[in-house]
Ligand code: ADE
């Protein structure tokens with residue numbers, strides 16, 4: 001069936017919510033809303049450099065990735081106990097379920113917490129407990145991806161991975177995030193090789209602000225299975241051909257890219273061009289508490305700005321399911337549900 005012609009445009013908003021979707025690029029620390037930051041600061045006796053929730057939110061005006069990261073790491077400093085990590089992840093997962101997320105692969109930054117003296121087990125057990133509860137209470141399949149901070153050394157990343165091994169069954173993969181420019185993927189080749197030996201999935205931020213060379217490096221030096229962001233690939237025709245040929249997913253975060261000034265506005269985002277180039281593009285929220293929207297907001301605003309239609313909706317939802325690391329039986333079930341949603345919402 002051609003969804004392009006059979007699902008009327010006025011049903012697009014409802015369709016975007018109803019479609020089963022996978023959220024594959026969400027930093028759990030980036031889901032910490034100002035209200036929760038203040039509540040946790042009070043619970044833990046942490047002093048914040050902002051007098052109110054409104055003042056903190058007003059500080060969310062970013063000029064680039066680093067200007068965001070500085071405030072994002074400050075916000076994460078209120079997290080101290082296992083319950084704090086649970087509360088943060090549970091709040092996110094409830095929000096995700098309301099947006100039609102059936103699978104969430106959640107990034108976390110352990111070094112941000114262990115460097116402040118929070119034990120690795122506190123971080124992972126709190127997040128894991130929320131993931132287990134998401135399956136039983138929300139029907140959302142949730143899994144964790146441990147990210148290394150690329151502004152720190154590879155030695156620190158190696159030690160972090162070893163420190164997490166007692167909880168090896170609590171996370172499905174590793175990622176690479178934080179300040180991109182000046183920290184090429186090759187810096188982390190050994191720790192990604194170690195992760196591969198351990199049977200972990202591998203993803204990396206590349207080509208958010210950094211050049212196409214960093215995407216090549218993530219593919220060839222880190223052997224990643226997905227590229228997070230990757231929008232700078234559009235500058236390199238040979239790279240586009242490689243990504244299309246190998247069907248390497250790009251987890252694109254449109255609202256993030258606008259807030260961090262990668263694109264001047266959504267109408268000038270290259271997501272549609274990347275789709276047209278035959279790439280496996282997916283839509284995600286990155287740090288929703290900081291960038292003005294969760295997953296469904298990212299879909300709706302991008303669809304409006306780029307004039308995308310129901311055919312694109314189906315492609316993007318299917319790409320997200322295909323690109324996830326979920327079990328094949330789960331993927332098959334969500335693909336069937338996607339088909340059912342389109343049949344239900346089509347004109348008879
Ligand atoms: N950590 C949290 N959000 C990030 C982003 N958009 N890029 C790099 N590191 C991040």
Ligand code: ZN
Pocket residue numbers: 025027177205228286
């Ligand atoms: Zn990110």
